[in-house]
Amino acid sequence: MGTVVSVTAADGVRPETRTRLTDAFEALEDRFSLWRPDAEGARVARREVLVPHASPEFRAVFDQAFDWREATEGSFTPMRPDGVIDLSGIVKALAIAEAADILDADGPDWCINAGGDVLVSGVQVDGRPWVVGIVDPDDRTALLSQFTSRGGRHAVATSGVAERGEHVWRTGADATFGQVTVAADDIVTADVLATAILAGGPDALERCQDRWSIEVLACAVDGRLWASPVFRA
Numbered sequence: 001m002g003t004v005v006s007v008t009a010a011d012g013v014r015p016e017t018r019t020r021l022t023d024a025f026e027a028l029e030d031r032f033s034l035w036r037p038d039a040e041g042a043r044v045a046r047r048e049v050l051v052p053h054a055s056p057e058f059r060a061v062f063d064q065a066f067d068w069r070e071a072t073e074g075s076f077t078p079m080r081p082d083g084v085i086d087l088s089g090i091v092k093a094l095a096i097a098e099a100a101d102i103l104d105a106d107g108p109d110w111c112i113n114a115g116g117d118v119l120v121s122g123v124q125v126d127g128r129p130w131v132v133g134i135v136d137p138d139d140r141t142a143l144l145s146q147f148t149s150r151g152g153r154h155a156v157a158t159s160g161v162a163e164r165g166e167h168v169w170r171t172g173a174d175a176t177f178g179q180v181t182v183a184a185d186d187i188v189t190a191d192v193l194a195t196a197i198l199a200g201g202p203d204a205l206e207r208c209q210d211r212w213s214i215e216v217l218a219c220a221v222d223g224r225l226w227a228s229p230v231f232r233a
Contacts, residue, residue, distance in 0.1 A: 003092070003115030007099070010109035010125040017106055024098045031057060032091045034084075045084045065090045068192045073207065075200030076192050092117060093157070093191035100153070100187075117157040119187045120149050132156045134231070137179040137219050145217055145231045147183050156183045157190035159198045160219070176201040176220050182208075183215040183230065190214070202226075 005025060007013055013021075032041040040058050043049045051062055065078040065087055080086050096112050096119050103110045109122030111130050120130035129149045136144040137160055147156050160179030180198040184190040193214055197205045205218055205226060215228035 005099075005112070005114045007103070007113075008111045009103060009107065010122065011107045013103075014106060017102060020102050021099050024102060025095050028091055028095045028098075031055070032061070032087050034086060034088070041085075041087060045086070051085070061087055061091065061094065068196075071211075072193070072196040072200070072204065075196035075204040075207075077199075089195050090188065090192060093188040096155075096187045117155075117187065117191055119153065119155045121153045122151065123149075130154075134158065134181050134217060144219070145181075145227070147181075147215075147230060148233070153185065154183060155185065155187035155190040156181060157187065157194045158182075159191075159194035177218050178221040179219040180205075181217040181231070183228075184212065 007018075007021060030036065030039055033039040034042050034045050036042060040049065040055060044051060044054060044058070051059060054062070062078070062085070065076075068090065069077045069079075076089065078085055078087050078089060092114055096114050096117060099112050100110075100119055100121065103112070104121070107122075109124070111118065111120045116135070118132045120132070123129055129151070131149070132147040133143040134145045134147070134156075135158070136142040147154070158179060158181040160177070177198050180194045182190045182194040182197065184193070189212060193208050193212060197208055197216065197218060200207075205216060208214060209216060215230045216226060217228065217231040218226040220226075
């Protein structure tokens with residue numbers, strides 16, 4: 001997935017749990033990677049395998065990605081401009097969600113950070129809430145804002161150039177935003193909508209806020225900010 005994954009648990013991570021987490025991420029990487037030549041994702045990208053003939057697991061994620069494409073009116077899309085099917089925009093979030101289910105079996109208090117996309121549950125070992133920092137896109141050594149969890153499960157996903165460079169396919173000519181952070185109750189919603197708003201600009205931001213219960217911090221390339229109250233605290 002081209003990123004670093006870190007896991008913190010209030011009660012520690014047992015060796016067998018760590019193995020299950022590694023296996024879960026590796027399984028998705030093995031299936032959906034575009035960079036491993038034998039991966040199903042790479043074979044679909046090279047058109048050696050057509051989607052109708054792909055595995056049920058691949059087709060299920062493909063269908064979910066296209067459901068999101070329809071829901072966001074095309075702002076999120078698994079289709080690259082060159083026509084290649086690239087499911088990486090949703091696979092990482094699905095891997096985080098699967099990891100969360102594994103961690104839940106050991107206890108309710110944990111944090112998963114996969115390349116800046118964060119899913120937290122419960123509290124830290126000392127009882128304090130989890131706090132997720134949002135990197136300033138103009139200064140990666142500084143934080144622009146932070147999100148403080150309120151108990152339960154919360155997801156924070158950031159799409160933009162700070163983590164690994166420009167990687168979003170813009171819709172139309174809109175390039176208003178350089179970085180978008182979305183907080184939601186689940187990581188797939190947060191990750192997909194962060195990408196959709198970055199790609200679709202202010203119109204997509206308005207549509208997504210109208211349809212989904214999310215908090216947004218959007219940084220325009222000209223320095224303007226759109227911030228939900230939770231990011232202004």
